[in-house]
Amino acid sequence: MKLTYHGHAAWEIETSGARLWIDPFLSGNPMADLSPDQVEADFVVLSHAHGDHLGDTEVIASRTGATVIAMNELAQYLAGRGLVTEALQLGGGQTFAFGRAKLVPALHSSSVDGRYMGTEAGILLRDTEGTVLYHAGDTGLFSDMALIGRAGLDAALLPIGDKYTMGPEDAAAAVEMLQPRLAIPMHYDTFEPIRQDPHAWKRMVESRCGVPVLVLKAGESCQLAAGKGAV
DSSP states (O other): OEEEEOSTTOEEEEOSSOEEEESOOOTTOTTOSSOGGGOOOSEEEOSOOSHHHHTTHHHHHHHHOOEEEEEHHHHHHHHTTTOOEEEEOTTOEEEETTEEEEEEOOSSOOEETTEEOOOOOEEEEEETTOOEEEEOOSOOOOTTHHHHHTTTOSEEEEEOOOSSSOOHHHHHHHHHHHOOSOEEEESOSSSGGGOOOHHHHHHHHHHHHOOOBOOOOTTOEEEEETTTEEO
């Protein structure tokens, strides 16, 4: 599994079966390193409907024909706008060309222009090689992260920005519960209210939890392998 960061909470994932995007917020994202018309995707997976996560989904999926995987209400909304969608609910998963996608709990909200779009979610992906990736979405800390960690996470993508999500301290506590083989911070520095020092977070997590942390800039990638984390 090749994982590429594109700023904020936007990630590109390449597997042997397909190319996925999670929360493709590129237009209006000052951290983004490419534009929506440069994106190739077979699937788009959404954690929730806020504009900095739904982002350019409609433009990308309309051009590429990508299938959008999302919570039921959000999937229905996007289907009504002409996109190909697959609806899931919390705790529910489905097998696709790239492997399996499952939506798991998160603590946040989800709406488009004030219209309810179902609950927010975290995303658990397992590719056909058995590599397991957790994208926490926008979330506060909650104790059931320990249950999510039972999936045997090769990497966890965790927000550290504070104000709208977990801050650094709570994100470190999340690492303690999740016990991933690798932790990667996201959802910070995009805008002034969520400025953070990811390298300070790296030092805190590695000393407190013994879990390696990888700080990626927009456009940078890493390779993940089942049972190994980063390789």
